[in-house]
Amino acid sequence: xxxIRRLDSTQPDFEAQLAELLAFESAQDPKVDTDVxxxxxxxxxxxxxxxxxYTRRFDRLEAASVGxxxxxxxxLNRARNRIPGARRAALDTAERRVRAYHQKQLAxxxxxxxxxxxxxxxxxTALDRVGIYxxxxxxxxxxxxxxxxxxxxxxxxxxxxxxxxxxxGERNDLVLGAxxxxxxxxxFTIGGAQAVAALAxxxxxxxxxxxIVGPGNAYVAAAKRRVFGVVGIDMVAGxxxxxVVCDGTTDPDWVAMDLFAQAEHxxxxxxxxxxxxxxxxxxxxxxxxxxxxxxxxxxxxxAALSRRGALIKVRNLNEACALVNRMAPEHLExxxxxxxxxxxxxxxxxxxxxxxxxxxAIGDYCAGPNHVLPTxxxxxxxxxxxxxxxxxxxxxxxxxxxxxxxxxxxxxxxARGEGLTAHAISAEYRMKDLDxxxxxxxxx
Numbered sequence: 001x002x003x004i005r006r007l008d009s010t011q012p013d014f015e016a017q018l019a020e021l022l023a024f025e026s027a028q029d030p031k032v033d034t035d036v037x038x039x040x041x042x043x044x045x046x047x048x049x050x051x052x053x054y055t056r057r058f059d060r061l062e063a064a065s066v067g068x069x070x071x072x073x074x075x076l077n078r079a080r081n082r083i084p085g086a087r088r089a090a091l092d093t094a095e096r097r098v099r100a101y102h103q104k105q106l107a108x109x110x111x112x113x114x115x116x117x118x119x120x121x122x123x124x125t126a127l128d129r130v131g132i133y134x135x136x137x138x139x140x141x142x143x144x145x146x147x148x149x150x151x152x153x154x155x156x157x158x159x160x161x162x163x164x165x166x167x168x169g170e171r172n173d174l175v176l177g178a179x180x181x182x183x184x185x186x187x188f189t190i191g192g193a194q195a196v197a198a199l200a201x202x203x204x205x206x207x208x209x210x211x212i213v214g215p216g217n218a219y220v221a222a223a224k225r226r227v228f229g230v231v232g233i234d235m236v237a238g239x240x241x242x243x244v245v246c247d248g249t250t251d252p253d254w255v256a257m258d259l260f261a262q263a264e265h266x267x268x269x270x271x272x273x274x275x276x277x278x279x280x281x282x283x284x285x286x287x288x289x290x291x292x293x294x295x296x297x298x299x300x301x302x303a304a305l306s307r308r309g310a311l312i313k314v315r316n317l318n319e320a321c322a323l324v325n326r327m328a329p330e331h332l333e334x335x336x337x338x339x340x341x342x343x344x345x346x347x348x349x350x351x352x353x354x355x356x357x358x359x360x361a362i363g364d365y366c367a368g369p370n371h372v373l374p375t376x377x378x379x380x381x382x383x384x385x386x387x388x389x390x391x392x393x394x395x396x397x398x399x400x401x402x403x404x405x406x407x408x409x410x411x412x413x414x415a416r417g418e419g420l421t422a423h424a425i426s427a428e429y430r431m432k433d434l435d436x437x438x439x440x441x442x443x444x
Contacts, residue, residue, distance in 0.1 A: 101368030165191025248277035
């Protein structure tokens with residue numbers, strides 16, 4: 001039988017148990033942070049030499065230069081061509097669907113004139129260069145390439161630099177092939193904090209980028225946190241999460257496997273079922289016990305469920321929705337007969353899957369929306385990765401001569417109230433200009 005905590009919202013100590021379930025120590029290990037700070041400083045000071053040294057030490061990869069760690073375009077194309085037909089077709093389908101979805105997100109420039117002729121607007125432009133970090137080593141994640149590269153391409157980013165560790169020199173065809181499919185411009189087989197440092201500060205070989213996106217281990221997360229401000233970052237992500245809300249109408253085997261799918265990420269992943277149906281909760285628990293033994297990552301799943309998983313009995317679906325909003329999960333499955341009736345009650349979730357056929361696994365790979373999502377309750381204030389993360393906005397202002405007088409008076413009044421005299425005088429100069437004769441200004 002799987003060890004997983006059971007909670008009931010009618011229990012007197014439910015709030016205390018819930019707080020314990022949701023508590024996650026996200027503070028960085030002081031030693032990790034200290035090590036990362038040293039690596040960042042070293043790469044900033046020594047550039048390529050430091051990158052080579054850390055790649056040799058951590059990835060057991062010898063190279064004469066950082067240039068030798070770059071994967072040529074021809075090799076990316078060969079990797080794509082080596083991918084077996086069905087898997088290559090799946091990658092192509094996923095890329096196409098993700099691109100179609102993200103094209104809907106494109107922000108566009110706009111402008112208007114007010115009644116006094118002042119032109120106001122917003123100019124939208126893409127970032128020049130971004131860095132994509134793709135994890136490597138224990139597993140291959142071509143889906144991470146797609147989810148990070150495609151929105152950048154759709155946004156119009158001029159150059160995408162991808163870094164991916166290749167421990168022992170082993171290069172993964174799926175990851176490199178996905179880079180070719182998505183149009184990544186340059187790929188370097190480096191990883192860890194040293195890769196983040198190279199992207200942030202630039203070296204003789206690796207150009208500095210404007211923003212770094214993509215998941216990684218604790219060292220990568222700490223490095224991204226530290227270089228923020230020098231470059232932009234997408235987020236500092238925590239362990240993956242899913243909350244499944246069910247009314248008892250979904251096949252218990254489906255729900256059990258959805259919980260497993262999240263738990264198999266790692267031992268810190270969180271998988272929670274919320275239901276008002278006690279009999280259904282027990283059916284899911286029995287299914288989990290029956291199905292676990294057949295899964296290759298059963299030890300990881302069991303560890304995650306015993307540490308951070310839960311089966312929660314609630315009074316009704318309204319209470320379930322209230323709990324969801326408190327949890328603000330990365331993934332939410334509304335596996336109920338009428339999910340559209342519950343959707344308006346959900347305010348905080350990274351991705352919301354409607355109905356029993358909408359598995360989170362499909363969202364991870366090929367539904368279309370991005371799978372880079374806010375974790376650790378940050379869905380309360382942040383959003384999935386998207387095209388908007390690779391675009392920036394500039395305000396456009398052209399004040400007419402007539403409006404300069406009226407708006408200048410407003411600005412001067414507020415500026416003097418703030419004690420900023422030069423601001424006030426600057427605005428007042430334009431007010432006086434209204435009384436000047438146009439021809440006298442031309443004669444000066």
